[in-house]
């Protein structure tokens with residue numbers, strides 16, 4: 001099992017430290033972000049197992065981040081830290097898809113329970129939608145073979161392909177099929193880090209190395225020790241950092257910013273980009289000696305339009321995933337919807353297919369998705385938020401029940417919560433999807449609550 005990671009979003013150093021210590025004792029890795037923007041950037045490059053966010057952040061309200069995660073990274077459970085007594089925000093957070101909240105001052109026992117339950121649920125959910133490279137086209141069969149072969153070696157691998165084709169999935173598979181699978185896999189999006197911070201992100205820094213470096217920081221190479229580091233969008237690495245990276249690859253050691261000493265690291269290096277790295281080299285934007293080192297083996301992930309026969313299978317898989325993450329019933333595509341998809345060129349590849357399906361599911365409430373529910377990128381309006389969709393169509397009975405739940409949350413009374421959940425469950429014949437909908441909370445949030453109260457079977 002790889003160590004699980006918790007993303008902490010807070011701008012108060014004391015709280016961050018307290019959280020880090022508490023989670024470290026639970027054998028969890030932590031990532032910290034001190035603003036919403038920084039959290040969003042980190043989420044682009046790696047997927048934590050849990051996110052804990054404060055409400056008041058320098059660039060806005062933590063609720064914005066919850067909403068963002070719910071839409072962009074629905075597999076990441078998120079909980080909010082709220083000021084004591086601010087029940088309104090806690091409820092708002094739950095409506096937006098947070099699975100729970102903790103109040104400040106932090107009660108560590110409660111915090112530990114919340115984290116424990118959340119990670120357990122994450123694991124259960126992951127088992128349902130395990131990491132897979134779906135496809136039966138010749139191109140994908142060949143890709144899977146290649147992945148299996150390179151997984152055993154330790155050679156640096158460069159993965160190229162258009163955006164959204166599955167480069168990151170490919171990297172994760174290389175890691176998980178290889179001998180380092182129970183060590184960390186860390187993905188970093190080189191293009192998403194401000195150029196002046198890349199060096200310290202990768203190699204770490206000593207306290208006082210530059211303004212803002214208030215503590216020693218290990219860096220991602222060390223964090224990935226024993227495991228695999230994916231340098232995603234590697235073409236975006238600034239040239240001066242390319243020099244340092246070359247050294248790290250050759251010497252198998254890193255020197256943190258502001259430090260004299262080199263630290264040995266044992267990391268398997270994978271890299272990826274949608275750009276043509278050879279062309280970048282010829283244009284002088286990428287060092288040829290580094291290119292030579294990281295591109296020992298190249299893997300090409302084909303575009304979706306080159307393997308259209310995989311579209312129906314992929315769509316089915318993605319619809320199943322959507323149903324799990326949204327706690328709804330799985331939908332199927334009509335014949336017409338499938339032939340419409342087969343005509344499209346998918347410039348954004350599988351990520352785009354996933355987005356198209358997510359919108360189709362939101363637009364239609366029938367079991368079968370019709371061609372008219374499918375909209376391609378150009379003709380779209382922003383989708384409704386999930387919470388708005390969930391509460392829009394409930395009747396007066398359910399609404400008063402919902403009011404009651406909200407009222408009782410105020411006192412944090414587990415007994416009352418249990419009673420309400422039992423009532424709602426009975427009313428909905430123990431159908432969890434319907435119960436969550438009636439209560440105006442997400443399926444995940446309901447599962448979490450049932451587990452917490454011991455009502456899960």
Ligand SMILES: Nc1ncnc2c1ncn2[C@@H]1O[C@H](COP(=O)(O)OP(=O)(O)OP(=O)(O)O)[C@@H](O)[C@H]1O
Nearest residue numbers: 132133134162163164165166167168169274350351
């Ligand atoms: N063959 C596949 N089977 C199932 N899901 C896939 C497959 N390929 C890609 N996906 C899914 O499509 C999405 C995009 O994949 P991924 O992030 O790996 O692509 P990428 O090439 O790294 O994209 P980008 O260039 O935008 O970073 C992910 O949600 C991934 O799970």
Ligand SMILES: [Mg+2]
Nearest residue numbers: 164167168232
């Ligand atoms: Mg990617």
